[in-house]
Amino acid sequence: DVKVTQSSRYLVKRTGEKVFLECVQDMDHENMFWYRQDPGLGLRLIYFSYDVKMKEKGDIPEGYSVSREKKERFSLILESASTNQTSMYLCASSPFSSFRDRDTYEQYFGPGTRLTVT
Amino acid sequence: SQELEQSPQSLIVQEGKNLTINCTSSKTLYGLYWYKQKYGEGLIFLMMLQKGGEEKSHEKITAKLDEKKQQSSLHITASQPSHAGIYLCGADSGGYQKVTFGTGTKLQVIP
Numbered sequence: 001d002v003k004v005t006q007s008s009r010y011l012v013k014r015t016g017e018k019v020f021l022e023c024v025q026d027m028d029h030e031n032m033f034w035y036r037q038d039p040g041l042g043l044r045l046i047y048f049s050y051d052v053k054m055k056e057k058g059d060i061p062e063g064y065s066v067s068r069e070k071k072e073r074f075s076l077i078l079e080s081a082s083t084n085q086t087s088m089y090l091c092a093s094s095p096f097s098s099f100r101d102r103d104t105y106e107q108y109f110g111p112g113t114r115l116t117v118t
Numbered sequence: 119s120q121e122l123e124q125s126p127q128s129l130i131v132q133e134g135k136n137l138t139i140n141c142t143s144s145k146t147l148y149g150l151y152w153y154k155q156k157y158g159e160g161l162i163f164l165m166m167l168q169k170g171g172e173e174k175s176h177e178k179i180t181a182k183l184d185e186k187k188q189q190s191s192l193h194i195t196a197s198q199p200s201h202a203g204i205y206l207c208g209a210d211s212g213g214y215q216k217v218t219f220g221t222g223t224k225l226q227v228i229p
Contacts (some may be wrong), residue, residue: 004160042221043206090160106151107217109160
């Protein structure tokens with residue numbers, strides 16, 4: 001079974017703190033993703049990575065950065081947490097597929113981290 | 119950019135009743151995913167549809183993609199409390215497995 005784990009289920013941080021959210025997958029997937037989920041807005045893509053040290057901005061990258069030093073690990077960093085970053089954060093992974101190939105694979109999700117910034 | 123609209127936003131049904139959730143896209147769908155999320159948890163993959171007119175079933179859940187590939191429906195037969203959760207559709211938005219998600223449909227099943 002594919003397993004995607006996230007470092008914390010619940011996290012409470014103060015405004016201005018630097019926050020690290022870790023995600024690890026054990027299926028040797030090339031692609032990894034970070035989303036945030038908010039009521040009424042659904043899942044929105046923050047950043048994704050298709051290879052080690054590669055990263056691409058998603059739809060809402062402002063206020064976030066990412067790091068992918070190893071294939072299995074993808075970290076989301078909030079440089080200076082703000083209250084509007086209180087949200088559910090979900091990590092996912094999938095095998096690589098090029099746009100030209102048009103192969104599609106489902107994404108495998110972690111359990112999520114509920115972050116509260118006070 | 120691709121937008122997905124789900125309807126209804128929420129649904130409360132009596133156990134044993136059938137129900138349908140719809141997902142409509144502003145653009146042609148090349149890959150359409152259905153996921154289920156239990157409250158406060160991650161998403162669980164249900165089904166993926168790619169071809170116009172395609173239909174897939176898993177246990178009591180059936181998903182269809184229309185011929186024009188702009189609308190999908192998820193149908194649950196004889197609903198059970200275990201079906202409760204949030205159902206999300208997602209569409210392949212081009213390259214690197216990027217997926218755009220709908221806002222979700224919250225389903226409650228009353229015993």
